Amino acid sequence: MESLQLHDTKTHDETRQGEAFAPFKLDDNQYKKHFYIESYGCAMNFADSEVVASILQNNGFGATLNIEQADLIFVNTCSIREKAELTVRKRLTEFRKLKKAKPGMLVGVLGCMAERLKEKFIQEEKLVDLVVGPDAYRTLPGLIEEAETGQKAVNVLLSRDETYADISPIRLNSNGVNAFVSIMRGCNNMCSFCVVPFTRGRERSRDAESIINECKDLFEQGYREVTLLGQNVDSYQDTNNENKTTSFAELLERVAQIDPLLRVRFSTSHPKDITDDVLFTIKKYDNICNYIHLPVQSGSTRMLQLMNRTYTREWYIAKVDRIKELLPDCGLSTDMITGFCTETEEDHQESLSLMEYCKYDLAYMYFYSERPGTLAARRFKDDIPEEVKKRRLQEMIDLHRIHSLQSMQKDVGKTFKVLIEGTSKKNENELYGRTDHNKVVIFPKEDFKKGEYVTVKINSCTAGTLFGTPSAP
Missing domain, CATH: 3.80.30.20 (tm_1862 like domain)
Structure with missing residues (x-):
């Protein structure tokens, strides 16, 4: 598979693998049941998790960042390397402990690993209640109902036409930029x-x-x-x-x-x-x-x-x-x-x-x-x-x-148009963004805000990050 990773994980920018996601605004009173999603692997999996979140929310489930509050836990998985699958199995073992403490909690596997292992996930792993392939997310509400009765629910049918084009993804853990x-x-x-x-x-x-x-x-x-x-x-x-x-x-x-x-x-x-x-x-x-x-x-x-x-x-x-x-x-x-x-x-x-x-x-x-x-x-x-x-x-x-x-x-001494993505994790007085060449730039916060473009002159660098100061366009 071609890499769909969009950020160099060696730079200041955050790695996306294994993050939990939820929309910006969580209304605990609006939803009786809550879901929690962790996504692993390529950017396509993270985009798919946003489609899943939309489907679940439209069917009465609210997102939560608190895994102990969740009635549903989903792991959107990657099969590209053995290490990725081992990471998921370890995580599912940890979720099994949560299930014992909260009867009725369901755990499901989504994505490529679900598609590859299919029913074997339930027969051999005995760690999950639902197994759902990348083309079967529309059937999640019915599969959840089935799993709530104590049955194991599986749908890994592939499609020749499913693109989820009519579903508006919920931007999970989005920076708004x-x-x-x-x-x-x-x-x-x-x-x-x-x-x-x-x-x-x-x-x-x-x-x-x-x-x-x-x-x-x-x-x-x-x-x-x-x-x-x-x-x-x-x-x-x-x-x-x-x-x-x-x-x-x-x-x-x-x-x-x-x-x-x-x-x-x-x-x-x-x-x-x-x-x-x-x-x-x-x-x-x-x-x-x-x-x-x-x-x-x-x-x-x-x-x-x-x-x-x-x-x-x-x-x-x-x-x-x-x-x-x-x-x-x-x-x-x-x-x-x-x-x-x-x-x-x-x-x-x-x-x-x-x-x-x-x-x-x-x-x-x-x-x-x-x-x-x-x-x-x-x-x-x-x-x-x-x-x-x-x-x-x-x-x-x-x-x-x-x-x-x-x-x-080569970029030291040059100026670049940088799109501000957020505050530096290492220094709250600094912002970070990227050039159109996909290079991360750190610079003083001043009065700039996330989502703005700023011209930055590069003063120094490491192998993964550029450091500069804002300058006149």
């Missing part, structure tokens, strides 16, 4: 290492008008940045009743045209699908962020073929060159996997040399974790020792730290 907007679901790319096509189903695009309307509503509510989400946004394509087709480049332009003050980001792009039309659209609009997440996974053509990535090392480099040609100042990030099946030291060195060539601003790096049911699990032997995987990963991380620091150092 940034919002995720899901534009499509599922994935048609059968990367051999990836479980997503099996847990999220086939690719389908959401109705363009519903996306535009959601983004307009968010702007009118005071939000100043939207991130268009999809497993592969570049393959977005919607055909309306008049047989007019909207491409991703056209959708991107329409969102940008809502208002110059609305910043637009997107994630994730597949190298084989991102087009010049998208690049020209980014270039045309100042409010489309100059930043592209372009996962490569490996710098070795041999590995890329085994991964079924459908491009070569040379092809990927040519794509990066094209991005830099059209968008010279574009920020670039990637995903990398070490220790995939049969990976040699030569393959690993090719990955390092590709990183040296691209000098990514951000990189999400992992060692290979075999996932049951994937093409790789069926076709190849996971034959690289874990200590070798970890050693190669550390070499990759060490190299990226050099590139990240170099990228930050």
Whole structure:
């Protein structure tokens, strides 16, 4: 799966994994029953939790940040790596203790892990009452009623058309500035290492008008940045009743045209699908962020073929060159996997040399974790020792730290337009925000407020954060 993480967890910005969510205003008197959600993994899971919250609230359940108050506990899960699943199992064991203290409490698993394990979750784990896949959230009210009778409730049916386009997400734990907007679901790319096509189903695009309307509503509510989400946004394509087709480049332009003050980001792009039309659209609009997440996974053509990535090392480099040609100042990030099946030291060195060539601003790096049911699990032997995987990963991380620091150092002395996202966690007299290159900036609070744009001159940096002072535009 391509990474849909939108923030570098090594920077000042908060990590989103495993957070509990609730709307800003909790009215304990309005609802007789309450739900609590924890989400793990990619941004799509967090966006899905906002859809789930909307469905539950419309059916009489209020959100709570107090887990002991909850009548329903949901964990929205990730299956991309074994570690993610182990984290969820540990958390569910802790919830079982709460259930003993509060008879009638229900615990449910949502998302990719629910889809992958299906009924086995109830039969083998005996930790949950409900198992609900990513395309079955509309059935939650009925499943909850079933579970309340003592029956175990399961719905993991995948859909070819479900996009939740008509559901207005409840912005959970929102800062009121940034919002995720899901534009499509599922994935048609059968990367051999990836479980997503099996847990999220086939690719389908959401109705363009519903996306535009959601983004307009968010702007009118005071939000100043939207991130268009999809497993592969570049393959977005919607055909309306008049047989007019909207491409991703056209959708991107329409969102940008809502208002110059609305910043637009997107994630994730597949190298084989991102087009010049998208690049020209980014270039045309100042409010489309100059930043592209372009996962490569490996710098070795041999590995890329085994991964079924459908491009070569040379092809990927040519794509990066094209991005830099059209968008010279574009920020670039990637995903990398070490220790995939049969990976040699030569393959690993090719990955390092590709990183040296691209000098990514951000990189999400992992060692290979075999996932049951994937093409790789069926076709190849996971034959690289874990200590070798970890050693190669550390070499990759060490190299990226050099590139990240170099990228930050280039910005010292420059000025950037920063969208303020909130108060610094380390100093209440400082604010933080991001440049359109997705770099976190810390600066003195003065009289500025969250949601405003401010011009900041960069004075210093670390490998993950820029520090500056406000200046005249």
